[in-house]
Amino acid sequence: MSADWLDRCLGGYFQLLALRCSYSKRRAGRLLSNLYLMLVILDLVVQMRSYAHGEEPMVDRMLFFPKAIQAVNVFYKLVHALIALFALVGCQRERRLLQQLPPTHATPGIYRQVALEFLMVVYALWISFFDSLNAGQILENLRYVFSSQAVRARYLQMLLLVGRLQAQLEQLQRQLIDCSLDDYQQLRSSYAHLARLCRSLSQLYGPSLLLLNVLVLGDCLIVCNVYFMVEHLEAVPATWLVLWQAVYIVVPTLVKIWTVCAACDRFVMGSKILRQQLSDRRGRTSEERSQIEEFVLQIMQDTLQFNVCGIYHLNLQTLASMFFFILEVLVIFLQFVSVIR
Secondary structure (H helix, E strand, C coil): CCHHHHHHHHHHHHHHCCCCCCCCCCHHHHHHHHHHHHHHHHHHHHHHHHHHHCCCCCCCHHHHHHHHHHHHHHHHHHHHHHHHHHHHHCHHHHHHHHHCCCCCCCCHHHHHHHHHHHHHHHHHHHHHHHHHHHHCCHHHHHHHHHHHHHHHHHHHHHHHHHHHHHHHHHHHHHHHHCCCHHHHHHHHHHHHHHHHHHHHHHHHHHHHHHHHHHHHHHHHHHHHHHHHHHHCCCCCCCCHHHHHHHHHHHHHHHHHHHHHHHHHHHHHHHHHHHHHHHHHCCCCCHHHHHHHHHHHHHHHHCCCCCEECCCEECCHHHHHHHHHHHHHHHHHHHHHHHHHC
16 A cells, blocks of 8 residues: 555545545635535534533433433534634644655554554444444434544544654654765754654644543543443443443543554654764764754754643653543542442
8 A cells, every 4th residue: 555545545534524624736625625624513513502402400310420421422522523623724734734744654553553443433333323223313323423533533643643753753863874064954954844843743733632632531431430320220221332332432542542642752762862873973073073962952952742732742651641640530439439329
């Protein structure tokens, strides 16, 4: 599979989920793509509005749990609408960003992520169809599958762009091995350009990633509600389908967060390796040593980091902190359950 063909397939998939505007050179194609995004946003707003107007007072305490699950589902639709709005507003910036990056390299890791995406689409459609046979809400289930898959596909978009930046960084490392005195200025310019692309990517996807990470807590809430529903089978109907739905919600999201954080961590480590390569070089002349020191200082001052709205960085340390925070919330939640009993 060529890189261009893979880019076209994934680009079409992202456009179908209303995550990206069309990159067609024709004005009519861009107009139709923008119209599609606006229609998706309008439909999501109508769905959330109907849920808000159809809300009933929760008299029975047991009814709180399915209501909470439904609220998290509505939050998925809200996040999807916001991501589609971000794509509509930042379409020009994303187009310029992609033009400055090489095509997606078809690596085994990318194939695994695409296979996971395909399996989750098939699994979600199967769950939706099976549940519709009992409840008869096929349209509502398909709408939820559409929003949930779009929200998770945003991680795949971020992963592909980080992979493109990683390819440029590896090329810069190879150029440094056999560079001469006249090449240092060009390498420094390439590194500065790479740092600008890294900041642009953080600014473009930072708000979306912040919302997606907040959704992890909502997914955790669904798991806790499944626990309650299984404990109160007489009050709230629960089947193994509910458990599998919770697995479908939690596991792919955690896998994608881990993959994106690991990719960002490798990219940051690549900049450290580049700095170590420069430190190990012994300049033949004083001018070359001066160039090396200035390059090292530039890497230290203009570090390659992916930050999320200036709040935290995407790396494995952030993933560990998120994991321990979820564990702490679960412990508090179980203590609250024991007090109620």
